[in-house]
Amino acid sequence: DSGVTQTPKHLITATGQRVTLRCSPRSGDLSVYWYQQSLDQGLQFLIQYYNGEERAKGNILERFSAQQFPDLHSELNLSSLELGDSALYFCASSAGLGKNFGPGTRLTVL
Amino acid sequence: DAKTTQPPSMDCAEGRAANLPCNHSTISGNEYVYWYRQIHSQGPQYIIHGLKNNETNEMASLIITEDRKSSTLILPHATLRDTAVYYCIVTGNFGNEKLTFGTGTRLTIIP
Numbered sequence: 001d002s003g004v005t006q007t008p009k010h011l012i013t014a015t016g017q018r019v020t021l022r023c024s025p026r027s028g029d030l031s032v033y034w035y036q037q038s039l040d041q042g043l044q045f046l047i048q049y050y051n052g053e054e055r056a057k058g059n060i061l062e063r064f065s066a067q068q069f070p071d072l073h074s075e076l077n078l079s080s081l082e083l084g085d086s087a088l089y090f091c092a093s094s095a096g097l098g099k100n101f102g103p104g105t106r107l108t109v110l
Numbered sequence: 111d112a113k114t115t116q117p118p119s120m121d122c123a124e125g126r127a128a129n130l131p132c133n134h135s136t137i138s139g140n141e142y143v144y145w146y147r148q149i150h151s152q153g154p155q156y157i158i159h160g161l162k163n164n165e166t167n168e169m170a171s172l173i174i175t176e177d178r179k180s181s182t183l184i185l186p187h188a189t190l191r192d193t194a195v196y197y198c199i200v201t202g203n204f205g206n207e208k209l210t211f212g213t214g215t216r217l218t219i220i221p
Contacts, residue, residue: 002153033208043154043197043211056208090153098144099209101153 003027004102006091012108018079021105025072025093031055032074033099034066038087049074081109111210112137112200119216128185130215132198135179141202143174144209145183147194154197154211157183193219 003026013019025032034046036059045058049068060066063081068074078085086109092099115133122128134143145157158165158172160181165172171184185192197214 002155004153035211042213043148043209045208045210048208058208088151092153098156098159099146099154101155103153104151106151 002100002102003029004091004093004100006089006102006105008105009103010106010108012110013081014110015081015083017081017109018077019081019107021076021078021089021091021107023074023076023091023093023102025074025091026095026100029093029095029100030072031094032068032072033092033094034060034074034076035090035092035101036087037090037104038084041087043090046076078107083109085109111202112141114198114200114212116196116198116212116215118213119218121218121220122185122188123220124190125187128188128192128217128219130183130185130196130198130217131180132183133180134198134200137178137200138202141200143172143178143181144199144201145170145172146197146199146209146211147192148197148214149191149194157196188217188219190219190221193217 005024030051037043046060048056066076088104090104092101144159146154148154160172174181195214
C-alpha cells in the first residue's frame with residue numbers, strides 16, 4: 001500500500017463533459033504529481049504541485065487544470081472531454097526519495 | 111533528462127535471478143538512475159535508485175557501470191509476482207524530479 005488514495009476508481013462519461021479526479025497524498029508528503037497513461041502514449045507527466053503551489057508542468061492540455069488544497073489533497077479537473085482523454089490517471093506523492101503512486105482512476109469517455 | 115534504452119521484453123524462470131539492463135550513454139554527472147515497475151495497470155512502484163555506487167534494498171540490487179553509461183537491475187529470486195513492466199529512468203533534480211517514463215521492459219516470470 002503506497003498510502004496514496006485516488007477517487008473515483010472508475011469514471012464513465014460522455015464527450016463534452018467535465019470531471020474531477022481527487023487524490024490524497026501519503027501522510028507527510030508535500031509534493032503531488034499527476035500522470036496520464038493511455039494505450040498509445042504510455043505514462044505522461046502532467047503537472048506537479050508542492051505545498052499548494054504549482055511547481056512543474058508537463059504535457060497538460062489547456063482543457064485540464066489542477067490544484068492542491070491546504071490539506072494537501074489535489075484535484076485534477078478535465079473539461080470538454082474528448083474520446084482521446086480516455087486513460088488511466090495516476091497521482092503520485094513524494095517526500096524526496098522515490099514516488100508513491102496511487103491506484104489510479106480509469107476514465108472512459110464515450 | 112538523459113534518454114534510456116531497454117529491451118522490450120524478457121523472460122526469467124521463477125526462482126532465478128532476473129537481470130534487467132538499461133543503457134543511458136548520455137547520462138550527465140548529476141543525474142540519477144531510477145527504477146520503477148508497473149504491474150498490470152496498477153500504479154507504478156518505486157524500486158531503487160542510484161547515482162554511481164551500487165545499491166541494494168529489500169526489493170532489488172542496482173549495478174551501475176563505472177562510466178555510468180549503463181546499469182542493471184537485479185531481482186535476486188524472481189517470483190511470479192515480479193511479472194511487470196520495468197522502467198529505467200534517468201533524471202536530475204533529485205527529489206523533485208518529474209519522471210519521464212519510456213516503454214520499459216516487460217518481464218515475464220515463467221513458472
